[in-house]
Amino acid sequence: MPELPEVETIRRGLEKRIVGKTIADIDVRFPKTFVGSKSKVEGSKIKSVERRAKVLAVKLNNGGNLLFHLKMTGQLIYIDRNDKRFAGGHPDHNWHAKLPNSTTAVIFNFNDGTHLFFNDMRKFGWCKVLTDEQLNKIFTDEYGPEPFDKNFTVEYLMQRAAKIPNRKIKQFLTDQTIIAGIGNIYADELLFDARISPLRKVSEMNKSEWKKVIASTIKILNLAIKHGGTTDSDFVNADGEKGGMQDYLKVYRKSGSNCPGDCGGKVIRITVGGRGTHYCPVCQQ
DNA sequence: CTATCTGTTCTGAC
DNA sequence: TGTCAGAACAGATA
Numbered sequence: 001m002p003e004l005p006e007v008e009t010i011r012r013g014l015e016k017r018i019v020g021k022t023i024a025d026i027d028v029r030f031p032k033t034f035v036g037s038k039s040k041v042e043g044s045k046i047k048s049v050e051r052r053a054k055v056l057a058v059k060l061n062n063g064g065n066l067l068f069h070l071k072m073t074g075q076l077i078y079i080d081r082n083d084k085r086f087a088g089g090h091p092d093h094n095w096h097a098k099l100p101n102s103t104t105a106v107i108f109n110f111n112d113g114t115h116l117f118f119n120d121m122r123k124f125g126w127c128k129v130l131t132d133e134q135l136n137k138i139f140t141d142e143y144g145p146e147p148f149d150k151n152f153t154v155e156y157l158m159q160r161a162a163k164i165p166n167r168k169i170k171q172f173l174t175d176q177t178i179i180a181g182i183g184n185i186y187a188d189e190l191l192f193d194a195r196i197s198p199l200r201k202v203s204e205m206n207k208s209e210w211k212k213v214i215a216s217t218i219k220i221l222n223l224a225i226k227h228g229g230t231t232d233s234d235f236v237n238a239d240g241e242k243g244g245m246q247d248y249l250k251v252y253r254k255s256g257s258n259c260p261g262d263c264g265g266k267v268i269r270i271t272v273g274g275r276g277t278h279y280c281p282v283c284q285q
Numbered sequence: 286c287t288a289t290c291t292g293t294t295c296t297g298a299c
Numbered sequence: 300t301g302t303c304a305g306a307a308c309a310g311a312t313a
């Protein structure tokens with residue numbers, strides 16, 4: 001489920017809460033969700049929580065790492081000794097309910113009596129135990145530049161686009177090997193912001209349009225991070241503090257409504273690369 | 286009831 | 300090699 005802004009929001013929340021803690025033991029409820037040996041993790045201390053693309057890496061003081069991908073329905077829920085919770089990921093009501101529940105895949109028990117629950121209804125998500133070397137290789141080989149990285153340039157995008165000229169821009173932008181962290185929601189939103197049709201072939205983009213794509217990507221992702229991501233996918237305590245980006249979405253899941261750009265058109269929904277895609281065919285060309 | 290949707294990504298067929 | 304359907308799975312929605 002979560003894209004870059006949501007994963008970043010979860011990262012920041014977890015960082016504040018679990019860095020410095022020692023993992024006493026791990027309870028694996030869904031074996032397919034936990035890949036690797038838990039004995040390589042138990043007893044080690046958490047050094048940092050990092051993000052690359054849509055994955056979270058928990059770095060340990062013994063040279064090991066826990067790499068998480070929440071996919072569509074994963075949740076991470078931290079619970080302190082007073083049952084105060086911080087949760088991120090797929091929004092549903094069992095955040096506030098008793099844990100573990102039927103969707104709980106893995107439980108990390110810390111030696112101070114606090115816990116981290118990894119829930120996943122559809123079981124697409126995973127947590128892998130990796131060495132530093134394995135982690136670095138995945139981060140280097142499997143993902144393109146982060147949108148906030150200096151290597152995310154017009155020259156880079158044009159060079160990648162030249163090899164796949166017929167690819168539609170929406171599919172291009174959501175390809176993690178090209179750019180890290182953009183998913184369905186933010187691809188639609190940034191293309192609206194740039195006023196470019198999701199159906200445009202990358203070979204038919206000019207330099208100033210690529211510039212607009214970069215500017216809109218950074219603008220939209222920053223806005224989403226500022227608001228804590230889309231949906232009520234994150235909260236810090238029982239009182240709320242939920243993600244608020246859903247109030248700022250302009251086209252995603254808005255089919256039928258008037259174009260927010262006041263061009264007189266209406267937002268429609270089509271399918272691009274098998275994904276629901278929302279845009280205004282009048283002002284996005 | 287059926288059909289179709291869902292924020293992800295990987296695999297295998299053509 | 301590029302493109303597409305389908306799979307992994309469990310719901311919610313119309």
